[in-house]
Amino acid sequence: MALMIKDRNVVADPWLRLERNADGSFPAVSPAGDVIVPLALWREQRALLLARPGRLGVWLEGHEDPSTIAEDLKLFGVVAVHFPKFADGRGYSTARLLRERYGYTGELRATGDVIRDVLFQLSACGFNAFVLRPGEDPNEALAGLKDFSDSYQSTVDQPLPLFRRRQAA
Amino acid sequence: MYRYDEIDQRMVDERVVQFRDQTRRFLAGTLSEDDFRQLRLRNGLYIQRYAPMLRVAIPYGLLASRQLRTLAHIARKWDRGYGHFSTRQNIQYNWPKLDDVPDILAELAKVEMHAIQTSGNCVRNITTDHFAGVAQDEIVDSFVWCELLRQWSTFHPEFNYLPRKFKIAVNGAQADRAAIFLHDIGLQAVRDEAGEVGFRVIVGGGMGRTPIVGHVIREFLPWPHLLSYVEAVLRVYNRYGRRDNLYKARIKILVKALTPETFREEVEAEWVHLKDGPATLTGEEVRRVESRFTRPQYQRLPGDDADHLARLADEPGYAAWAKRNVHAHKVPGYAAVTLSLKKTGVPPGDATADQMDAVAALADRYSQGELRVSHEQNLILADVRQSDLHALWIQAKAQGLASPNIGMITNIIACPGGDFCSLANAKSIPVAQAIQERFDSLDFVHDIGELDLNISGCMNSCGHHHVGHIGILGVDKNGEEWYQISIGGNQGLTRPGAPAAVGRVIGPSFAREQIPDVIEKLIGVYLELRESEEERFIDVVWRAGIEPFKERVYGTHDQRQERRSRSLAAA
Numbered sequence: 001m002a003l004m005i006k007d008r009n010v011v012a013d014p015w016l017r018l019e020r021n022a023d024g025s026f027p028a029v030s031p032a033g034d035v036i037v038p039l040a041l042w043r044e045q046r047a048l049l050l051a052r053p054g055r056l057g058v059w060l061e062g063h064e065d066p067s068t069i070a071e072d073l074k075l076f077g078v079v080a081v082h083f084p085k086f087a088d089g090r091g092y093s094t095a096r097l098l099r100e101r102y103g104y105t106g107e108l109r110a111t112g113d114v115i116r117d118v119l120f121q122l123s124a125c126g127f128n129a130f131v132l133r134p135g136e137d138p139n140e141a142l143a144g145l146k147d148f149s150d151s152y153q154s155t156v157d158q159p160l161p162l163f164r165r166r167q168a169a
Numbered sequence: 170m171y172r173y174d175e176i177d178q179r180m181v182d183e184r185v186v187q188f189r190d191q192t193r194r195f196l197a198g199t200l201s202e203d204d205f206r207q208l209r210l211r212n213g214l215y216i217q218r219y220a221p222m223l224r225v226a227i228p229y230g231l232l233a234s235r236q237l238r239t240l241a242h243i244a245r246k247w248d249r250g251y252g253h254f255s256t257r258q259n260i261q262y263n264w265p266k267l268d269d270v271p272d273i274l275a276e277l278a279k280v281e282m283h284a285i286q287t288s289g290n291c292v293r294n295i296t297t298d299h300f301a302g303v304a305q306d307e308i309v310d311s312f313v314w315c316e317l318l319r320q321w322s323t324f325h326p327e328f329n330y331l332p333r334k335f336k337i338a339v340n341g342a343q344a345d346r347a348a349i350f351l352h353d354i355g356l357q358a359v360r361d362e363a364g365e366v367g368f369r370v371i372v373g374g375g376m377g378r379t380p381i382v383g384h385v386i387r388e389f390l391p392w393p394h395l396l397s398y399v400e401a402v403l404r405v406y407n408r409y410g411r412r413d414n415l416y417k418a419r420i421k422i423l424v425k426a427l428t429p430e431t432f433r434e435e436v437e438a439e440w441v442h443l444k445d446g447p448a449t450l451t452g453e454e455v456r457r458v459e460s461r462f463t464r465p466q467y468q469r470l471p472g473d474d475a476d477h478l479a480r481l482a483d484e485p486g487y488a489a490w491a492k493r494n495v496h497a498h499k500v501p502g503y504a505a506v507t508l509s510l511k512k513t514g515v516p517p518g519d520a521t522a523d524q525m526d527a528v529a530a531l532a533d534r535y536s537q538g539e540l541r542v543s544h545e546q547n548l549i550l551a552d553v554r555q556s557d558l559h560a561l562w563i564q565a566k567a568q569g570l571a572s573p574n575i576g577m578i579t580n581i582i583a584c585p586g587g588d589f590c591s592l593a594n595a596k597s598i599p600v601a602q603a604i605q606e607r608f609d610s611l612d613f614v615h616d617i618g619e620l621d622l623n624i625s626g627c628m629n630s631c632g633h634h635h636v637g638h639i640g641i642l643g644v645d646k647n648g649e650e651w652y653q654i655s656i657g658g659n660q661g662l663t664r665p666g667a668p669a670a671v672g673r674v675i676g677p678s679f680a681r682e683q684i685p686d687v688i689e690k691l692i693g694v695y696l697e698l699r700e701s702e703e704e705r706f707i708d709v710v711w712r713a714g715i716e717p718f719k720e721r722v723y724g725t726h727d728q729r730q731e732r733r734s735r736s737l738a739a740a
Contacts, residue, residue, distance in 0.1 A: 093407050162176065
C-alpha cells in the first residue's frame, strides 16, 4: 500500500482510486476492497456501488459541483478532490463548500498534483488527507503543514478569523 | 504607516523561511523549474530578459522613511543602485541574483516589508489614492480599508491559485484617483443618508488585451460586509473563471460572458451563505487597525503661509513647480507634494539609491517620516507645512526630483518595456525619452495643459496605455517594434463628467522614430480645436471625436481610402 498523509501522520492508504479508461469508459469495480470512484460512475451505478461489501468513496474533478453529492455525503468513507495541477485552485473552493456548506465531516483528501508547498493551505480549506504526487516523500512533506503558525482568514479548522481572536486576546 | 503586531511580523518571517527553503530545493535540483515557477511567482520573482526581477510590495503605496532606506540599501547591495516604482505602487529590482533573494526578503522583513503576492494568479497589492488621508475631497481614509483587505488577502488559503491575477483598488475620495473602474474589483467609499460608510462595488474592469470599464454590481455595501462580499466575488470567480486560455482568464471575461447582471446574481447567491458569518468586520477591528496606523501630528496653523504666497509671486520657477507639484491639503497651512520621477532622460519611475535616501531624509525633515508611491510612478510627501515648501523645492531640485510636470505630457507613465521585460514586444523607455525631449520646453508643456500620456511595451498594459489621454502600445510586426497610438482614454472620474474610458486606436502603427512627430501633430490639432485653456486635450477628443486627429496624422478619409486601395492593388 502506498503511503499518504492523514490527520498529520504518514499512514498506508487502503483506498484504490478508480479513473476512467483511456477510451472514457469505466473500469470494472471489484466487489471487495475500498474504492474511490469518479463522480460520473457514482451517478451511473449508484445502487450497484452501494450494494458492494467494500467501502465507497467518490472523487470530484475541479469543475464538478460538490452540491451534486451534498445529500449523499453520509454514504461515503472518503471524498477526494483531484488537482490536475497544484496551481489549479478550484479544488480549494470545492473543499470549503463540502465542509462549511454541506457539513461533510469525514475524510477529505486531496489527490493529483499535491506537493508539500500547498499542504498548509489545503489543510486550511478543510482537507485532512493528502495523497502526494508520485516522487514526493510524505515524511518530508509533513513539514509543509506547519509552514505558517496562523492564518488571517476564517479557515475550516479555525473558523474565527484572526481579527476576532485578536479582539478576544 | 500600519505598524505590524507580533502576528503580522511572524507571518512575514515565516514566509521568508518558506521561500528560503523553496529556493534551496530549487537550487539543489529537488524542486523542478515548473514547480518553482509557480511558487516564486507568489513572491514577486520573475525570470526576466537578463536576470530575475523582484517586485517588492508597497501596500497601498504607503512607505516609512526607514523602509525607503532599506529599499535603497537593497538597490545598492543586491542590485545596480536603483529601483523602478511601478504603476501598481510597488518597486521592482531588475538585477538581483536568484540565490540572494531569500536574504533580500529577510532584509525587507526587518522593516515590515515583503514581496508576498506581488505576482502570480492571486490577489495582488491593494492600491489606492495617493492622497488618502489628506485630500480635501475625502470621504474616508482608504488606507484603513486597504489594510483590512491586505490582511484578508494575505495567504488566503482558498484564493491563492485563481484563474489569473486579481487586482483590487479602493478609492476613499470624491475624485477617483485609484482607477477603480479598471480593476478586477473597484471599491468606492460612499456614505448613506445616515452617514454610515459603505462601498460601491465595481467588478470586471481591466486593461490588458481586452480593456473593459468595470460594472457596478452593488451601489451600497455596508462596511461590515466588505470581506464577506469580496469573498463571494472571489469564490464565484475561482470556481467559474476560465482556466483553459490565459488570455480569457481574468474576471472581466467571466463577467462579460455571464453578463454583469447574471454575475451579480451569482455573487449575491453565494453571499447569502457568507453574509453575517465570521468574516463580518467589527467596529472593534476597524478601530484596532486604525489605531495601529501612525498619525501625522499637525500644528494648528492659521491658513495659507504668507511667505510661501509671496515667493510664488516673486519666483517663477518656484511658482511653476508649486502649480503642478503641490496639492491642496485638508489641514490648513499644509500641502501635499509630488516628487517627480519623470525627469527628462531618466526612465519613468526609476529612482537611484541615493535619491531614495535623499527622499527618506526629506520625508523625515518635512513630512513626518512618511511618503507614498503613486500609480503614476511618482513619490508623494503628503504632509508638508507650506512654510517648508520652498526649502523642500530647493533640495528636491538638487536631487533631480522637482520637474514641474505632474499632470502634464512629460509625466509619462511607462512600463520597463523591452529593455528589461521578457513579455514586452517593444521598448517603452526610449519612446518616453524621445517624447520628453520633444516637449522639453516648459512653456510649451504648460500651454498644452493637463494630459496623461501612457506607454506600454505590450498588451499586458502595465504602462496603462488604454487609459492615457494619449496611449502608446508597443506591438510586434514580423519581429520589428512598432507602436500603436490611441486617444481618448481616461483613468477614472477625476472630475465630474469625465468618467473612466478606454482609448480608441487612431490607425496603423508607427516606427519608433516617428512617434514624437505624431504626438506633436495630435497636440497641434488639440491646440487648434480647443475653445479655451480650460478645455483639456481629453475634453477635445471627447467633444470632436478622433476623426480630426486621424486626419492630421494619416490624411483625410478620402486620402486614406485611396492609399488603402493602392496598397491592396499592389499586393
